[in-house]
């Protein structure tokens with residue numbers, strides 16, 4: 001099997017939403033594909049109306065193939081302090097033409113206010129490793145893990161774009177989506193994430209610095225959270241940039257010209273255009289102050305390489321054969 005699903009950015013590329021078909025007859029929900037978590041959960045008919053503001057709801061009672069997983073519950077919180085929890089059904093799930101008949105579909109009975117406010121986001125589809133799935137008492141597998149043995153190749157790929165729709169592919173590496181070679185690097189999955197070594201960085205007129213640091217490839221995080229000293233050195237090149245102590249984030253005049261940011265994977269070098277790093281207005285009421293797409297990580301010991309970085313490349317998430325999983329990066 002192989003399949004391809006179009007993914008569409010919300011305003012400012014805050015997140016990318018991908019249609020997923022669940023149940024019989026199919027109920028289509030738009031989910032946030034998240035390589036930083038491993039639960040597939042959806043807004044559901046079981047939520048109090050006060051928690052729903054326009055989202056599409058999965059109603060298992062309307063699906064002839066839905067079966068409740070007796071006694072199973074889930075409870076997740078994300079890096080941005082959002083959270084959700086609920087109970088578990090199994091049902092047929094189809095992504096871009098690739099189907100799994102008994103996927104754990106975690107239905108929300110509670111969602112935090114960030115999710116309620118995010119009116120087009122109907123839930124998440126986790127694509128990190130199944131070792132961090134939160135279902136209890138028996139952990140469930142991710143959609144990718146479930147379909148892996150049926151895929152023509154043990155991979156999924158992300159082709160995210162700046163302010164434009166992209167694609168998530170499963171089971172195939174589409175040569176039309178990248179140029180040159182794919183550079184692969186080993187993944188350490190021990191924390192359940194797609195964690196890899198960034199070989200170094202460069203920006204503006206400074207030469208590339210071979211200063212390796214670890215990071216996770218996280219399609220569910222909007223920005224790129226990098227080591228604080230690197231973020232500091234980058235914004236020192238931006239006239240008027242400052243660390244907004246209230247946000248704990250760098251802001252700068254919106255008319256700033258931001259340098260490109262180079263990152264290394266193995267011997268390869270990839271460029272995040274400065275344009276991508278001029279992420280958005282800090283708030284709609286002040287059109288002169290903008291918010292950076294590169295921000296300091298919170299000292300958790302590794303970087304969180306979210307969409308700002310991922311959208312500048314074509315990324316292969318490779319489960320590998322019996323060997324270790326790996327990540328591939330290519331220019332596009």
Ligand SMILES: O=C(NNC1=NCCC1)c1ccc(Br)cc1
Nearest residue numbers: 034036037078079080218220221
């Ligand atoms: O939650 C994480 N990624 N996904 C999402 N963020 C917001 C909604 C979905 C995340 C994962 C690992 C680390 Br370390 C920090 C954050």
